[in-house]
Amino acid sequence: xxxxxxxxxxxxxxxxxxxxxxxxxxxxxxRSEDYEKTAAVYNADGTIKTxxxxxxxxxxxxxxNCTAKVYKDKAVRDADPNNYITTINFNxxxxxxSSAKNPVKQAYDYIKTTDAYKSYTxx
Numbered sequence: 001x002x003x004x005x006x007x008x009x010x011x012x013x014x015x016x017x018x019x020x021x022x023x024x025x026x027x028x029x030x031r032s033e034d035y036e037k038t039a040a041v042y043n044a045d046g047t048i049k050t051x052x053x054x055x056x057x058x059x060x061x062x063x064x065n066c067t068a069k070v071y072k073d074k075a076v077r078d079a080d081p082n083n084y085i086t087t088i089n090f091n092x093x094x095x096x097x098s099s100a101k102n103p104v105k106q107a108y109d110y111i112k113t114t115d116a117y118k119s120y121t122x123x
Contacts, residue, residue, distance in 0.1 A: 002077075003108055005120035007070055009085055018071040018123070019088070019111075024103050026094055029061040064094040066107040074123065090114075 007017035033056065040052040069084035071077040077084070092110035094103055101109070111117045 001104065001108065002074070002123050003112060003117065003120040004074065004123045005117065007085075009070070014070075014072055014085070016073040017085075018074045018077050019068050019117075019120070020071065020077060021066055021068045021104050021107055022087070023067040024107050025065050026103055027063050027065070028096075029063070031059055031061075032056050033059050062094040062096050064092050064103055064107060066090055066092060066111075068107075068111075 002018055002020040004016060004018050007014045007019070009017075034054055035057060036052050037055045038050075038053040040048055041050040043049045066089065068088050069077075069081075070086050070088060071084050090107075090111060092107055094106055095101070100106070108122065112120050
């Protein structure tokens with residue numbers, strides 16, 4: 001699994017670059033958040049008739065961090081996996097449902113939604 005497309009490396013366009021995920025990690029951040037459940041009700045003179053009701057909810061953020069290597073093309077990668085041009089790093093949202101794709105596939109799907117890699121194709 002990898003993606004392929006035109007990569008700009010320091011002003012040099014590499015037409016058939018090959019990008020291969022090398023590492024991905026997952027993190028779940030759970031934080032509490034106070035919110036207004038019911039707004040306050042005011043009397044005509046501006047005094048509070050009924051105070052607002054607040055509550056706390058928990059917000060879950062599932063994210064991934066990915067490192068991928070950029071190669072001139074697939075043949076170079078197949079010949080020597082250590083002969084890469086550069087590495088790229090990016091964060092991406094991770095779905096954790098039972099029907100979700102594996103995190104590596106999610107990383108490839110996400111990077112292709114970004115402007116720099118939207119023309120890349122799966123290989």
